[in-house]
Amino acid sequence: MDMKRRRPTQKDGRFLLTIHATDASPDDALVVTWDGPDDPQDPFNWPLRKKWCAVALGLLASFFGLPDAPSSSFPHASYWTTTSWGVGAALFPLLLFPALEDWGIRSVLLGTYFIFVCLLVPVGFARSFAALVAVRVFSGGCVPLMSDAVASIASNVFHGERARSIPIALYVLVYLGATSLGPVVGAAVLQHLSWRWIGHIELIVTGALFPVLFIGLPESRGAAILRAKAKRLRGEGKVAFTAEEVDPTPLRQLMIKSLTRPLYMFFTEGVVFVAALWAAFSLGTIYLFTHSVDQVYGELYGWTPIQAGYVQSAIVFGEVLGTILSLSTNHWYEASAVRNTEVPGTPIPEARLYAAIIGGFVGATGGMMVYAWAAYATVHWMVITLGLTMVGLGTTAVVISIANYLIDAYSKYAASALAAVGLAENLSIAFLPLASSALYTGLGFQWASTLLGLVSLVLVATPFVVIKWGKEIRARSPFMKEAIIDRRMDLGSTSDV
Template sequence: MAFATKKQSSTKARNATANNTDMHLWKYDLRLPQLVDPAADNRDQSILETGRPQKTEPENIKLHPAENPINWPARKKWSSTIILVLMVANIAFCSSIHAATVEGVETTFKCSKIVAKLGITTFLIGLATGTLCFAPISEVWGRLLVFRFTLGLFVCFNAGCALAPNIQALLIFRFLSGFFGSSAVANTGGALADIWPQSHRSVPFALFATGGSLGPVFAPIVGGFISQALTERYVTTLTQPWMMLFTEPILFTLGLYSACIWGILYLNFTAYPFVFQTERKWDQGVAGLSLLGITLGMTIATASSPWIDDIYCAYTKNLKGPKPEARLPHLIFLAWLVPVALFWFGWTATPPTHWMVCISAGVPFGIGFITLFLGANAYLTDCYGRFSASALAAHAVMRLSFSGTFPLFATRLYDELGTPWAASTLGFITLAMAPVPWLFYKYGPKLRSLSKYHIWTLELEETERESE
């Protein structure tokens, strides 16, 4: 009995020591639980009552089996892996390609070689800084959202490097491009771990390492040949679409208008099936047939191209020559078909209106879309002549950017606002832009007279006529 009593006393002494130690630690760390658990008040109460923090489990997010990347089919896993590896290789490539352009930077901006080399340093500092930011953010908000946000800015700031007016701007843009490009470097490893089970990660991670290693090696080689081959004339040509996009009111306004129409078209590819599945309870396959109205409208517009040429020829005579504004008369009227179609679709999409009435709204939308697209391209080509390729490239950048962005919020838009007001919101946007063809028809000659690219086109054409 004496031995047992001694043992119990020893046990109590050890427990008392442990409790005192824990209380000593928690006296300084009482705020830590509040940082990781919203139920901090309960935990603090538990500490006061028991002297020890209450044990909690981290939140477990359960995914549907089809949404879990581990369960993706092999084809989707490998395609995602290749995209991730190419992203890393691209960032790594950009980190060192500046080394091949140091002499060009030194000459262009009249700076020392040391300052010219800072483009590499600033990019890598941005890369290191961004890695510390975007890795933990991706663990809270997910990889995809971080990639979408940062890599778009990475492209924009790289374009800023190409257009930098001085060495200070170049170094700032290099830092920012490295900062936002770091998301690919920081999160690709985690993304691959999300996709592949441990037993299959060797090859994907080997590709990841290879992409990150070979990118900086090949960049100076490629950059050296580019720097050697491209003169100032070619450098100007490569940056010309960006310069035209932000300095030409005609190109920017018409590009924004076309981009909105294209964005709404791609939004409709998601919205139409969604509306017919939710409002009319059609199955997925049949709901896709709702897009046939838009298809029919596009077909009608394409088939009517010969009549559009007749309109152009008639207005060419009225305008006393082949002027770009002769491409616009039919657009002045057909531009209104797009907002009409959107309002029509929105307010007839729900029962008891017959489904044919709703699908028929796609016909005027398809007609308006094709005629606006073809008319805008023809007008820009006539305006900019020799520079039309750069103008159309800038025009395409805006179109494709909106086309890729609009579908992301299609379902949310229709779900939150309801079909009538979601479609009406898009209708009001296109309604505000419908007068654009008329404005260009009326004020186009004055705007073209202020365009240096249009003036250069006229001078080149005049020189060619004189040489003949």
Template sequence: MANTREEQGITSSSDNINAVINDAEKGKSSSIFQSPSFETSGEVTWDGPNNPNDPYNWPTARKITISLIISLSQLVCLMTTSVIAPALPQIATDLNLSDSEAQLAFSIFVLGQAFGPFVIAPMSEVFGRKPVWVVCSIFFILWNSVCPVGNLRPLIIGRFLSGAGGSCGVSLAGPIAVDMFRQKDRGKSLALASLFPYLGPALGPIVGGLVSQYVSWPWLFWAMSIFCAAVLVAGLIFVRETCKPVLLRLKATQQLREAGEGHVTATMVKQSSPDDRLSSRILVGLKRPVQLLLTRPIIQILCLINGIGFGMYILVLSFYATVFIDQYHQSATASSLQYIAIALGSTLSTQTGGHLMDIIFARLLARLPENSPLRDSPPPEFRVPLIVVGILILPIGLFWLGWSAQAHIAWIMVDIGATIFVAGNFLGSQAALAYLFDEFSTHTASAGAAIRLLGNLMGFAFPLFAPQLYDGLGYGWGNSLLAFIWVVTVVPIPFVLWCWGEKLRAIGRK
């Protein structure tokens, strides 16, 4: 009889393990276990709202340090995207590449960024943000270093795979910020996460122009690998795990081991039902971004803002130096300095936009009646006003940029147009990302991967037709065509979100 009771106790404990791990995976929370014998089952959560292990309650200095390191990881990725742009003619000559092959070598990195997050994001929700970030950073370093060794094939393969690995910073920066900052500070957290990355469009071509002119173009790749290695070392020291489901799963496992009175062992923790096995969790995680993209109309709508905007942004990056070389007869080095205007637009918009987002959120929240249930759960539609601002600014910048270059007026006018265009682009996409994170607070990384797919695919495709676009229409009508496409497809979206956002978000929600 004693053996029977012991077996029953072990079975009961094992069932509790499965339940706790499963609930922690889903990010649920409730009271902690009341009894070490587990007679009262429940879900594991933090021991009170002020638990120091909860990333929400970490010291501000720690949050800022982690955000800045992951921000630098994004900078590595965005710099690597554009660093070879000034050196493309030299690379094409040395490797005997055609113009289309050289353009493919530039764009293929963005294609890697499209598919990398579909693995990185769900794996970060299974294994944690930090281990996935570390592995992907090492993966980027290896493949990026291979790019200049050989001919076209290693260059294309290396650029694609390094783009996939390098996308870890872009994929995880937002989710890590959401892990550490509450909804009312969403704008501030996204501004912090984007402090360094958007200097990349300027630093990349500047570094590329200088290195290719005074050293040799293979060092463009090796320099970025060294930079990533330095960021990785800092991350190993200072970055801590932030993913709540992962932290709660570890907490549940530790509690059960400590309170199991000898019945609960490490082996038993691993012996979960088929749905809880690691392979099953990985499979479910890998399918999640695709399922979200296919079944949630709200993600499909937000994809248009992010997708078309990012495609146009990469297109402008690809031809921007050429404008000043062809139209204003500047040197490669001088033309690369013009990318400062793009970095200025992105940095100003993300930093001021982040704080403006929190101000708008607080004011809309204050207007709600005292007894409104929305006070406890503000809707994502509070982000729509800032989306409107960004979406309306972007086409103004495109018109300004295109016709200034077409008319050969002072080069500073082209830079002003580029700054306006980029500011509108990033302001709208940042607010759209905040909308997404408000709706998908549990699986932010997977939702982010889903929304970025279209953007990176367009970022890959748009530069491929840039020469034909501007050769056929010129800079004025070429950019005007892009602006008209934006007005027709994207400008109505904020109205749709404001009026029917709640109904759209409900479709496909389980």
């Protein structure tokens, strides 16, 4: 790392105190930066094995944190355990993650994971349903903080949209797959043990993983690595600091920005608004299906809740297929670079949406129609289960495409755009499943799923609009225009937007 000498200014007040305390000259002050573009301590320059190790450990933490989310395996009134979880998941990241991230990704992930493990204790020992619901508000708030940390790790160690494609796809797959595996794991436990053992077993598994994370997870946030270096140098009596420490953003201002910018983008950026609605509908439908499966398979085929829990592995299989679909269309995205007239030589962000069109139309919409019109006792159960697989495929392709598109289109503002989408997703997860029983009882199995399929069909039309008028949309968005300028600067171009 390069430690450049400089004379601190008046705003470096706390460092002037350090100078006084160590009797060092102001001219001896050091600004800690990377030692050139090839500094091995820069996470972008880590060996590929170390990068994937960091991502894999984060994904592992996210995977074991998520099965608690869909609580269809809990006793009656499980809708409210899902709702409480979703409310916590919607609010906590929006308020806390940008502030917590300033401490470093390792600290955020380990600290949140430890709190989550502690919250699993009352899940298994809760003496009242109200206590269980209250605890799940906080455990639900922990899970997306851990998942967001995984996304940050991928962004910290892999540079460029192409390099991040696989990590982002795996991040979405783990999030959705672990969610859908919840009822399957719950069914396996309930077949032999009481529902309390769901919490007990998860406590044992997640607790056992904590030492592995503590030992193996490296810090991947560059600013945190530089800050730790500066702190060590100050411990040696030197006057050292990072550029961020010179003019730090107040915590209050950071939290206000983390709350207001996503909301501002949600209401002013049409792309973010539509993306949030589409992703929220897709994830909410997965949770709605989680609750409807018991009712549909029970009435049609006389299945027990445990049997219905097992069949939801079909959704997980579809989610794996959706990830494969998304990755297999990456070459379409890369090939779009030859057509880019705004930033020549770079792929067009809208090309990320091709997989969403296929997944949304064939997978999500088609799967809902199969789930609707195969819902007769005279039709073999594997046909309706095919519909679940198709919905899993389509939902995953849609969510991965949306995440990649927002990252490409908004660049440094992608975190705020994704935060707005995450807020809508988790509110949908919280409240859409509440309509499951009334929807499928009031409209019947066929028309309830048909209604969902028609909504999905309308949403599938939105990528065509974005693809056709993408250039005009970017010209009207101050956030997207800034992302274009940044890309041109990266390419050494000085042309105007």
